[in-house]
Amino acid sequence: MTTYQNYALGNWQSGDGTEIEHFNTITGEKIGETSSKGLDFKAMREYAVEKGGYALRRMTFQERGMMLKKLALHLMSIKKKFYTLSAATGATRVDSWIDIEGGIGNLFANASLRRQFPDLPYYVDGQAAALSKEGTFIGHHIMVPKEGVAIHINAFNFPIWGMLEKIAVNLMAGVPAIVKPSEYTSYLTELMVREIIASKILPEGALQLVTGLGHGILDHVTNQDIITFTGSAKTGKMLKSLPNIVENSVPFNMEADSLNASILGKDAVPGTPEFDIFIKEVQKEITVKAGQKCTSIRRIIVPEDLMEDVQIALSKRLSKIVIGDPANEAVRMGALATHLQVERVKENVKLLQAEQEIVFGDLENFEVHESADRSKGAFFSPILFRNDDPFNKTAVHDIECFGPVSTLMPYKDLEEAVQIAKLGKGSLVSSIITADDKIATDYVVNAASMHGRILVLNERCAKESTGHGSPMPLLTHGGPGRAGGGEEMGGMRGVMHYLQRTAIQGHPQTITAITQQFQVGADQPEPIEHVFRKHFEDLKVGMTVFTHKHTVTETDITNFANVSGDNFYAHMDATSLDGTIFEQRVAHGYFLLSKAAGLFVDPKKGPVLLNYGVEEARFTKPVYPGATIGVRFTVKEKIDQEKKSEEDIAKGIVKFLVDIYDETGETVGIATILTMVKKIDQSK
Structure with missing residues (x-):
């Protein structure tokens, strides 16, 4: 059994006692424990700012980008180290690939941004503004790294990707990080951080890790700090309203689980490539990571005359999914992250059952592959609901089952499809599968206000599409309303979250000296x-x-x-x-x-x-x-x-x-x- 440690103040430290016990979610075997009790969070913040931040702020964007590239290359060279432990979280090989190599890909993508930034520690934003008749007085904007720390509070579903996609951005900006992954899967994050620290590629103090519950981690934040949160909307709102966060106007970026929707266009009837693409995409989003993705499809919105066709085709495809130990090549869906998660998903499924019918799957009677023991693992059957009256039976628009659960529902016309999608009160992602660009345009323009990202999928792009559930590092990830109202990643846009924009005014010669860009009117x-x-x-x-x-x-x-x-x-x-x-x-x-x-x-x-x-x-x-x-x-x-x-x-x-x-x-x-x-x- 392993005691998974915190990395704080330049040392690996065990917390006091045991806060969390870790179990292999496939076998039920105890694999370790962790605690963050006793950590000095005030000292950790000061250490990050004074040591890690000091070093990062003196590096140029070019140097930070090369640092990220070097780290990405190093982690990719040892990626096999992470796959074995990743399986303990219930992840299949594909699930692990998304988490591990997808996370490392964020480092590469952010490293490439160096070419869009100046060869300075700070960014020169936009064009100069003329402020005088003779041109001797002008204005400009610069953006400098905030002199605080990024505190990342992450969810259990992506222990590696969740960390790397965030620290890649703050490190590129020149800001250090304290990462608090979910305590339930923090053992995998700890393995990754050990390799990062051992590489000595990052300046000391640029990255610290809290593997336990982290109570008190936000007690000492200031207006120079940035908090990011991924998880339930309820927890996020509670943290966001903490008195010291409100009092100090601390930036708080929330990315909450949302009731994402996928729409089948009326043109995508059975026999068309788009119908088949839709069925495949929905099945994938229900079962990849056992449905434990903030971007998973929770609501399947289809033309009312195609409900039966979709139900039959989707049920047939789901019936072929083999559940069990990811170590077996026949298995296509692993387990949920914890037994606690199994109980939470069951509770929400039962709440939804009060209004709608299960047409595929069973909470109790389902099979797992013979290589696994269902009584020991945190296994769960894919569940497909049918709701024929989504405007009146509305629990599906409020309750999220964070597992392999989704609901099929009808629409009469595209306007109604947009309305149903919006009943989710804001989502991270929506998708529409159609070969008709007019349908695609009408949906995107009318639905975009309530969705952070929209995927338009058809035969022309399906082969190379990254899919409904895959946020990409150069595009923003986030969404309005229930989805949290925040933004992550987004290429240069994401880096800007960690920079302070300041207007500067003066003579063109002075502004030239500050920006290191020639301004008209300078010498x-x-x-x-x-x-x-x-x-x-x-x-x-x-x-x-x-x-x-x-x-x-x-x-x-x-x-x-x-x-x-x-x-x-x-x-x-x-x-x-x-x-x-x-x-x-x-x-x-x-x-x-x-x-x-x-x-x-x-x-x-x-x-x-x-x-x-x-x-x-x-x-x-x-x-x-x-x-x-x-x-x-x-x-x-x-x-x-x-x-x-x-x-x-x-x-x-x-x-x-x-x-x-x-x-x-x-x-x-x-x-x-x-x-x-x-x-x-x-x-x-």
């Missing part, structure tokens, strides 16, 4: 040597090349039209300009950009490896033959780039502002070009 010192002759380390934001000038001719316009094939009338036919904004033949915008390149490029071989893109190109004033143009070519921003291998060239990304102006000094075109520039130091 533009001209280097002695052309910027294309300088290595990445020697380039400074604001350095500007003022190019030679060129007078545009009609021959330029004609030649560019011949080369590009762009013979738009405004460029080529002076007789067609009546009633337009143009006074005479106008130069192509892309000619101006091309000519600008001819003016600002230093052609000799040097540190610039290549130009690989153009962003934010705009043409702001017509340029006619006889106009003279020049370019102010300014270092706008620098972003470090890691080497992909020892043989790779050490380089960074430099963004240059291309400001094309005419003889009056007025800007006629502006763009940002992206370049790769070689470093002097090839060891980095």
Whole structure:
């Protein structure tokens, strides 16, 4: 038997006594115990902020991203270590894959976000705002890491994914974490955290773990902390209303279990691919993780004339599900996480039975595979209810059975389907299976206000679809109302939850220094040597090349039209300009950009490896033959780039502002070009 420990203040610690006993949910065998009694939560918070937070806040987004990538690669290399213990939670191989490798995938996805952030410890948000007539006073926004700790209170169903999907985001933002998984499955989280700590990839203090009940974990939070909660709405609301959380305006992100719905489009009749896809998807969501997912389908909403067809097809598919020990290859559904969970699901099934009929499954009479002992494991039969009057028999819209339980119900038209879906009072996810894009559009637009995510599934995307129940790291996960009203993940959006947005005001030169992005009106010192002759380390934001000038001719316009094939009338036919904004033949915008390149490029071989893109190109004033143009070519921003291998060239990304102006000094075109520039130091 194992005593599962907490990781606090830089050490593995056992709590006082025993708070929770852990049992193998398949065999009933006791595998360990844990406690968090005696932990000093105030000291843990201070340790996280002063040690882990201090180190993380001094890392740039690029460095944090590389840290996450390194951790993901390490955990993926030892992933087999987690599968055996994961089976003790009742998980099949597929269930474990979602939890383990899906969780590690969140680390990879968040690591990739580094390319969307500046090479700074903080984020520069949006564009500068002009606040004065002469341009000497401007405003901007930056977002800095909060100087607190992320406290994650997670559910029992995903002991690894639940932790990794959250810490990936706060670590990317530069904020440390204290993780409190469900005490019932914390033994699997503990195994993962042991490997993370042993790797020494994260700064000390960046991650701490509470494996027991964690009473008092929120007693010392401040306005710089962020709390995330995954679990029942009842518990979440109780925690969210704690006096010190309300008093200190502590951000509290709640993701609660919800009554998610899946809708079968009227076009998806038996015999169509979409009907088969629907049956398969619903069966999968009822049985994967034994229905213990906050995103599982609880309400199956189908056209009233297809109720019998769906009931027969779904029951037939559910009847083939083999329940038992996941170690046996024939088994497709394991056990619930605990015997306590079995009793809770039974209680709610009986409540629903008062209003609706079970058409598949039985609470007591069901078989498990011969390799398992039903009397010892926390096994449960898939249950399919039928409710023919969902507007009047409404318990199904209020009571959630957190197990392999779902209810079939009819709708007359799409408007009614939307209304039924909304009776769940807000969900994490809804799905509609249809090949008709008009049906899909009508459902999404009318139902979206009550759902955090909507999957539109049909034959065209089914092969690659991640499914109804799979939130993805680059998309937001959360939902309104009963679902908690919060948001997690979501790519850059998720990282923003852990940053404080602050408006900054001042002279463009000062704002340039703070943001490390060139702001119009800042100093533009001209280097002695052309910027294309300088290595990445020697380039400074604001350095500007003022190019030679060129007078545009009609021959330029004609030649560019011949080369590009762009013979738009405004460029080529002076007789067609009546009633337009143009006074005479106008130069192509892309000619101006091309000519600008001819003016600002230093052609000799040097540190610039290549130009690989153009962003934010705009043409702001017509340029006619006889106009003279020049370019102010300014270092706008620098972003470090890691080497992909020892043989790779050490380089960074430099963004240059291309400001094309005419003889009056007025800007006629502006763009940002992206370049790769070689470093002097090839060891980095």
